[in-house]
Amino acid sequence: xxxxxxxxxxxxxxxxxVAAAVEASESGARVVLVDDNPKSGGQIWRQGTxxxxxGAQPWxxxxxSSTVEHLSGTAVxxxxxxxxxxxxxxxxLARVHTGATVLATGSRERFLPFPGWTLPGVMxxxxxxxxxxxxxxxxxxxxxxxxxxxxxxxxxxxxxGAGAQVTALVEQAPLGSLIGMAPRLMRHPRKLKxxxxxxxxxxxxxxxxxxxxxxxxxxxxxxxxxxxxxGGRHQIECELVAxxxxxxxxxxxxxxxxxxxxxxxVQVDSLxxxxxxxxxxxxxxxxxxxxxxxxxxxxxxxxxxxxDVDAARALSRVRDREQRFAAALEAAFELSPxxxxxxxxxxxxxxxxDVTLGELRAYEDARDAKLKTRCGMGACQAxxxxxxxxFIGGWKQDSIRPPLFPIETAAxxxxxxxxxxxxxx
Amino acid sequence: xxxxDAIVVGAGIVGAACARALARDDRRVLVLDAAPGTAxxxxxxxxxxxxxxxxxxxxxxxxxxxxxxxxxxxxEFPVGVQRDECGCVWVAVDDEDLEAAxxxxxxxxxxxxxxxxxxxxxxxxxxxxxxxxxxxGLRVPGDTVVYPPAAAEWLLAETxxxxxxxxxxxxxxxxASGAVTLADGSALSAPIIVNAAGDxxxxxxxxxxxxxxxxxxxxxxxxxxRGRPLIRHQVAELGYFRSAHGxxxxxxxxxxxxxxxxxxxxxxxxQFGATHRAVDHGILARMLERAMELLPGLADLRxxxxxxxxxxxxxxxxxxxxxxxxxxGLFVATGHEGLxxxxxxxxxxxxxxxxxxxxxxIDAAPYRLDRPVAEWSVA
Numbered sequence: 001x002x003x004x005x006x007x008x009x010x011x012x013x014x015x016x017x018v019a020a021a022v023e024a025s026e027s028g029a030r031v032v033l034v035d036d037n038p039k040s041g042g043q044i045w046r047q048g049t050x051x052x053x054x055g056a057q058p059w060x061x062x063x064x065s066s067t068v069e070h071l072s073g074t075a076v077x078x079x080x081x082x083x084x085x086x087x088x089x090x091x092x093l094a095r096v097h098t099g100a101t102v103l104a105t106g107s108r109e110r111f112l113p114f115p116g117w118t119l120p121g122v123m124x125x126x127x128x129x130x131x132x133x134x135x136x137x138x139x140x141x142x143x144x145x146x147x148x149x150x151x152x153x154x155x156x157x158x159x160x161g162a163g164a165q166v167t168a169l170v171e172q173a174p175l176g177s178l179i180g181m182a183p184r185l186m187r188h189p190r191k192l193k194x195x196x197x198x199x200x201x202x203x204x205x206x207x208x209x210x211x212x213x214x215x216x217x218x219x220x221x222x223x224x225x226x227x228x229x230x231g232g233r234h235q236i237e238c239e240l241v242a243x244x245x246x247x248x249x250x251x252x253x254x255x256x257x258x259x260x261x262x263x264x265x266v267q268v269d270s271l272x273x274x275x276x277x278x279x280x281x282x283x284x285x286x287x288x289x290x291x292x293x294x295x296x297x298x299x300x301x302x303x304x305x306x307x308d309v310d311a312a313r314a315l316s317r318v319r320d321r322e323q324r325f326a327a328a329l330e331a332a333f334e335l336s337p338x339x340x341x342x343x344x345x346x347x348x349x350x351x352x353x354d355v356t357l358g359e360l361r362a363y364e365d366a367r368d369a370k371l372k373t374r375c376g377m378g379a380c381q382a383x384x385x386x387x388x389x390x391f392i393g394g395w396k397q398d399s400i401r402p403p404l405f406p407i408e409t410a411a412x413x414x415x416x417x418x419x420x421x422x423x424x425x
Numbered sequence: 426x427x428x429x430d431a432i433v434v435g436a437g438i439v440g441a442a443c444a445r446a447l448a449r450d451d452r453r454v455l456v457l458d459a460a461p462g463t464a465x466x467x468x469x470x471x472x473x474x475x476x477x478x479x480x481x482x483x484x485x486x487x488x489x490x491x492x493x494x495x496x497x498x499x500x501e502f503p504v505g506v507q508r509d510e511c512g513c514v515w516v517a518v519d520d521e522d523l524e525a526a527x528x529x530x531x532x533x534x535x536x537x538x539x540x541x542x543x544x545x546x547x548x549x550x551x552x553x554x555x556x557x558x559x560x561x562g563l564r565v566p567g568d569t570v571v572y573p574p575a576a577a578e579w580l581l582a583e584t585x586x587x588x589x590x591x592x593x594x595x596x597x598x599x600x601a602s603g604a605v606t607l608a609d610g611s612a613l614s615a616p617i618i619v620n621a622a623g624d625x626x627x628x629x630x631x632x633x634x635x636x637x638x639x640x641x642x643x644x645x646x647x648x649x650x651r652g653r654p655l656i657r658h659q660v661a662e663l664g665y666f667r668s669a670h671g672x673x674x675x676x677x678x679x680x681x682x683x684x685x686x687x688x689x690x691x692x693x694x695x696q697f698g699a700t701h702r703a704v705d706h707g708i709l710a711r712m713l714e715r716a717m718e719l720l721p722g723l724a725d726l727r728x729x730x731x732x733x734x735x736x737x738x739x740x741x742x743x744x745x746x747x748x749x750x751x752x753x754g755l756f757v758a759t760g761h762e763g764l765x766x767x768x769x770x771x772x773x774x775x776x777x778x779x780x781x782x783x784x785x786x787i788d789a790a791p792y793r794l795d796r797p798v799a800e801w802s803v804a
Binding site (some may be wrong): 080220244333335337363364365367369371372377378381382400401403406407408409412413415416417419420 | 460461462463464465469505574575580585593599647649650651655686691703704706707709710714716717723724726727728729731732
């Protein structure tokens, strides 16, 4: 197994991870940046066929001219404490011994099931955008963008720009809550400009508030959705539904490292330190807040991990300001509890193992339900049904054990054996 | 519910089997479990083999009779129980193993159980994916596999259907004649109490001398993604008996199952003294290495999950089933080690007969709580 030694290891090459890696490296630390995508940038700066967004470019340039060792296509399989990570690289296994680790594993989309959501053509909003970015043709396709959160705006904007016919943008939050954000937005001119530009870009798109997709219909694929609005139900024809209900922090690695969580977020102090010695966290895993919070937290985490505590502290005002905005945004888009009642007994919740909500109703505990129904035991390892059932049924997170993703028996044996020999030294 | 006729402490496979057996005698049964769910302890962690083993005549008898009970119930199981009549192949790594296989075959034949010794060629025909160095094996076609949590859930559902009740989040901290005490200080009473709380069971009894009769013995398992199974039978090494019954502080043995889901379940390990739930990497590595040694194709299958569990082990490899002397109406059913799924139904049958005041279908003396105390072979 390839053995690497470094001062700081950053996991995740989205905005938080890139900022952490760049700052740590520029303050003199040896830095390894681990990411399972082929290119840096994460979901939000995803570099598809086009150029990365303007805000990303200075960071990606700094990364390119730094001494950061960027391991792309690489995933963390297991850890032995926070200072020893086992990696799977395209060419084999590696172990990195590190002075500090910064987790910047981001978030993933929350999907709440409704009748018909498993029809082909219904997909996650971020997933639809990612597909379009990778060159999948959407020109002329009628798309309903639905769910909640600022991401929907960006997705609708992108899809429309790619030639799709966005027939409706369906937001569950009330228009009043969003208007309530306006005074705050005034104090963040750049965000205001961005929001106005997005809004201008989707001018003409029908926008519904306090509304949601109640069901999708179709034979072999989705052909229409029923949208519930305060004024009644509408039937909207479409070939694609891009649907997302906000984001959920991706905390599997943090939990494997035994970092403490508050609700779904990794808990950190003012220097982005977790309660585990040598382990920092930045970006969406500490609380979903968007790219500006992620950058601010990433910079602080990178500097603190590299030992430059003064420089890290100097940035706290910027971060705190961004965090306040993010918190207000989150409150504005708070999910209506009614969304948890869309799925019926016949609605599939766990797609991997084909488990319906009706089968799950008998259980109050995620682990109990998993053992009895196989809900969450499948290929996606509860990435979709876990957050959904936490929202619908108030279930708690199940525990996490290695491996973090399915890996060949031989590789798992090698990783496990390496941990023994180390322990015996 | 009105005052129950019987309280069963522990909703694992043994508690569930006892509850169902009592409910079939028209007793109103209340089952209590400390966890927010049922069958979440050793039952959830186990492999689910319904197999014959023969460490002693008493162990054999309990396995044999229990396996018959499982076979009788089979037509009633829902699909989720994943019953698989795959049989078991015990593989021999050397001539000594092969000799043991022949002895087992003779022992089983004398007791009416089908088993056949396989030579090297026959073993390769039966299981082509096994390592070619293996010299032979023993096929026991009647051995089966179930998915234990679903089997326990079915037994509990049968109990509920017969007027029984299951209470979760109800941790019992003490049992006595006619009553149990819960963690919140409240008490529940019933004329019959069956203590099936697994490796904690004897700690609920007042006599501290009993506490050490059952010790937790940690195990590890790993399971692959769905795919095409490499093997048709559950396959274990004859050396498993040495591991299962040996004196070592920690050991691993090849024991692999094809699951009806298309997954492959990989075992097994045994450790005394380990009390933490986390995976012990050294043990996991040894277990996987042994599995790949005897089933090389495993190396490329992807493991989706690993987990650990604790078996309730006894020094003489026999469970404790029966009345607690000096405590009217108080029974115990624990110490089933790695055979809890297999022997649960027989255990339920014994307890139900004893509660009725009848002689059980097999001699239950070897399982008495007041049998002579065996020495632990490890510290």
